[in-house]
Amino acid sequence: MSTVFADATQAKGEAIIQVEGMHKYFGEFHALSDIDINVGRQEVVVVIGPSGSGKSTLIRCINRLEKHDRGRIVVDGIELSDDVRNIQEIRRETGMVFQQFNLFPHLTVLENITLAPRQVRRVPKAEAEQHAMELLERVGIPQQARKYPGQLSGGQQQRVAIARSLAMKPKVMLFDEPTSALDPEMIKEVLDVMVELAEGGMTMIVVTHEMGFARAVADRVVFMADGQIVEVGTPEHFFTSPQEERTRLFLSQIL
Amino acid sequence: MTETWTAPKATAAEWARRNLFNRWYNSALTVVLGVFLAWLAYKLVVVLFGIDYEIIRRNLLLFMVGEFPRDQIERPFISTILFGLAFGLGAATAAASARHAAAEADLAYAAPTPRMLVRRFWPLLALVAALLAFTRTVMPTVMALSTILGGAALYFGARGMPRSMVRWGWMGTLVLGIAAFAVIIVGVDGGWNAWGGFQINIFLAIAGIVIAFPFGLLLALGRRSSLPVVRYLSVTYIEFIRGVPLITLLLMGVFALGFFLPEALRPGPAIRVLIAIVMFEAAYVAEVVRGGLQAVPKGQLEAGQALGLPAWKTTRLIILPQALRATIPAMVGQFISLYKDTTLVNLVGMFDVLEVALVVNSQSDFIGKRLFFLTLAFAGVLFWVGSYTMSREAQRLEKKLGIGER
Ligand SMILES: Nc1ncnc2c1ncn2[C@@H]1O[C@H](COP(=O)(O)OP(=O)(O)OP(=O)(O)O)[C@@H](O)[C@H]1O
Ligand SMILES: [Mg+2]
Numbered sequence: 001m002s003t004v005f006a007d008a009t010q011a012k013g014e015a016i017i018q019v020e021g022m023h024k025y026f027g028e029f030h031a032l033s034d035i036d037i038n039v040g041r042q043e044v045v046v047v048i049g050p051s052g053s054g055k056s057t058l059i060r061c062i063n064r065l066e067k068h069d070r071g072r073i074v075v076d077g078i079e080l081s082d083d084v085r086n087i088q089e090i091r092r093e094t095g096m097v098f099q100q101f102n103l104f105p106h107l108t109v110l111e112n113i114t115l116a117p118r119q120v121r122r123v124p125k126a127e128a129e130q131h132a133m134e135l136l137e138r139v140g141i142p143q144q145a146r147k148y149p150g151q152l153s154g155g156q157q158q159r160v161a162i163a164r165s166l167a168m169k170p171k172v173m174l175f176d177e178p179t180s181a182l183d184p185e186m187i188k189e190v191l192d193v194m195v196e197l198a199e200g201g202m203t204m205i206v207v208t209h210e211m212g213f214a215r216a217v218a219d220r221v222v223f224m225a226d227g228q229i230v231e232v233g234t235p236e237h238f239f240t241s242p243q244e245e246r247t248r249l250f251l252s253q254i255l
Numbered sequence: 256m257t258e259t260w261t262a263p264k265a266t267a268a269e270w271a272r273r274n275l276f277n278r279w280y281n282s283a284l285t286v287v288l289g290v291f292l293a294w295l296a297y298k299l300v301v302v303l304f305g306i307d308y309e310i311i312r313r314n315l316l317l318f319m320v321g322e323f324p325r326d327q328i329e330r331p332f333i334s335t336i337l338f339g340l341a342f343g344l345g346a347a348t349a350a351a352s353a354r355h356a357a358a359e360a361d362l363a364y365a366a367p368t369p370r371m372l373v374r375r376f377w378p379l380l381a382l383v384a385a386l387l388a389f390t391r392t393v394m395p396t397v398m399a400l401s402t403i404l405g406g407a408a409l410y411f412g413a414r415g416m417p418r419s420m421v422r423w424g425w426m427g428t429l430v431l432g433i434a435a436f437a438v439i440i441v442g443v444d445g446g447w448n449a450w451g452g453f454q455i456n457i458f459l460a461i462a463g464i465v466i467a468f469p470f471g472l473l474l475a476l477g478r479r480s481s482l483p484v485v486r487y488l489s490v491t492y493i494e495f496i497r498g499v500p501l502i503t504l505l506l507m508g509v510f511a512l513g514f515f516l517p518e519a520l521r522p523g524p525a526i527r528v529l530i531a532i533v534m535f536e537a538a539y540v541a542e543v544v545r546g547g548l549q550a551v552p553k554g555q556l557e558a559g560q561a562l563g564l565p566a567w568k569t570t571r572l573i574i575l576p577q578a579l580r581a582t583i584p585a586m587v588g589q590f591i592s593l594y595k596d597t598t599l600v601n602l603v604g605m606f607d608v609l610e611v612a613l614v615v616n617s618q619s620d621f622i623g624k625r626l627f628f629l630t631l632a633f634a635g636v637l638f639w640v641g642s643y644t645m646s647r648e649a650q651r652l653e654k655k656l657g658i659g660e661r
Contacts, residue, residue, distance in 0.1 A: 063560075063561055064560075065557050065560060065561065088563055088565065091560065091561060091562070091563035092563035094561070095561070095562075096558075096561035098554060098557070098558065100552075100554050102552075102554035102555060102557065102558035103558075104555065104558070104573055104577075105577065106576050106577050106580065108359070108360060115562070115564075115572065116562035116563060116564060119564055119568050119572065120562070120563050120564055120565075120568075146359045146360050146361070147360050147361060148360050148362075151360065151361070151362070164562070165561075165562070168562060168563060
């Protein structure tokens with residue numbers, strides 16, 4: 001692995017996510033190979049790379065939607081193991097936003113957002129709803145609270161999904177291509193919410209090819225290919241002087 | 256404002272010219288077929304009005320309730336009225352809760368008018384009207400009118416209930432439903448072994464599916480369990496039962512249960528048959544539910560997990576509500592086929608409606624008159640009305656669930 005500075009995979013401050021020597025197999029297929037990456041508190045890391053390079057798999061391992069096979073993953077001091085309590089603990093600390101939103105279609109927007117706080121954190125209904133309304137205010141759609149997801153546009157649905165994750169007051173947010181299922185005119189409204197979140201000090205790992213977003217708020221960019229981390233650096237580094245041939249080729253395709 | 260142009264409605268004559276008489280051979284075919292159909296209709300009318308329906312008229316009670324004690328015969332009547340009321344209140348509560356949900360979410364909700372209800376339930380109403388027309392006795396007329404008018408009155412009266420009353424609406428429905436069963440069990444000579452006729456077909460179908468449902472649900476979840484023991488047990492049970500004809504289970508239920516259980520624990524024949532039906536249905540319900548579970552996208556499970564919900568809460572609050580909603584049409588289909596399959600129980604000695612349809616032909620007044628076709632057709636019509644109405648209602652529900660909610 002080549003990096004501009006020796007410790008580019010290390011966070012500058014105290015790390016909230018540590019991934020060390022992590023491998024992931026799907027049967028015979030070696031999907032992730034020897035992944036080392038740390039993410040510091042309040043840091044924003046953008047992950048880019050060609051399709052099938054393992055970006056989704058990487059962030060899905062961090063909240064155990066996929067089980068890693070070797071190495072260590074530590075989130076906020078808790079190591080991911082087969083212990084269900086550890087897994088639950090980490091999932092509560094980690095919010096995730098999916099490409100396909102994955103809102104619960106049989107529940108209203110308000111119920112989508114309050115479900116986990118009420119069921120997992122035992123927040124009283126009134127309090128959970130008040131918090132949900134504040135979050136909807138923040139993502140700009142408080143008037144949709146009583147509607148069903150099917151009645152909303154894609155951009156609105158994704159903002160609800162972000163609010164739903166935030167309702168658990170997570171310490172880390174994972175985003176898996178949050179804008180790639182959206183029509184172009186809706187991408188900005190979602191990115192705006194994410195930028196605001198980043199500026200508010202949220203720790204974020206974002207898989208996205210929106211390089212404008214990376215330039216605006218990312219502290220570091222990670223380029224992956226074939227299940228490996230190929231290059232890590234600041235957005236500036238990627239725009240001006242990427243070291244690896246593969247990185248240059250990839251960037252020339254998406255920029 | 257711009258006028259929207261609509262095609263003028265074709266008159267019947269134009270339609271016929273375009274579709275029936277557009278070519279010479281088509282015209283010829285239309286004429287020949289038309290003559291044939293007219294002749295068939297004429298024959299049918301002659302037969303329908305020429306038959307002596309005495310065998311049905313005289314045995315109507317036997318068809319409906321078998322040999323239910325005649326000195327307690329008011330009980331099935333009361334039970335029917337209670338069912339009508341339970342149905343009316345249940346429908347009203349469902350309508351009210353749908354209306355409240357729709358209002359919250361700004362969705363359109365159109366309450367059915369009496370006219371729409373008549374169109375939806377006409378086969379049922381027509382059957383009742385036909386039966387009353389030729390029995391012309393007081394008690395059944397009073398019962399049928401109380402049932403229909405009482406149910407309708409409760410429906411139209413209660414469907415405007417405020418949100419806070421919805422819970423009580425469901426409670427009331429449940430109480431009425433239980434009461435409807437209770438009046439024909441508690442205090443009846445012989446309990447439910449006194450049941451017979453069409454009543455026992457309906458009872459076995461409703462009780463069968465209601466009791467089998469929770470077991471089927473557990474089996475379906477067991478089939479997806481991460482514990483291999485649970486998974487294999489569920490799969491084995493489901494596949495075993497689905498490989499065996501219902502009649503075999505019924506025979507086993509009646510004879511084997513009687514053989515293995517000590518006298519004191521041995522349930523009566525109706526219960527033994529019910530146990531066999533529940534065992535059978537549970538496997539089929541499990542497969543229906545499995546279909547529903549598979550229809551829920553994987554992302555739903557992942558979203559629940561990512562939020563930190565424990566597995567069973569994800570299942571109960573996210574997966575099952577969506578899965579069960581998706582199974583409603585298939586579940587109705589399953590219920591309809593069970594409803595018809597209950598006619599097998601006469602083979603294990605139950606006096607159900609099919610058995611009645613056979614034995615009335617050996618009554619001294621009718622023996623040798625070859626009226627089997629009539630009594631069997633009558634039993635068939637009883638089933639058809641229920642099956643047809645249910646399957647149409649299921650289609651309606653399917654359409655309704657398809658929009659707005661997903
Ligand atoms: N459940 C699975 N079973 C088998 N192989 C899988 C599974 N999930 C992912 N893979 C494989 O692992 C590799 C990495 O997949 P991943 O989804 O992480 O890629 P990605 O970088 O997110 O790609 P994309 O940009 O298309 O989302 C791919 O080759 C994919 O086919
Ligand atoms: Mg991906």
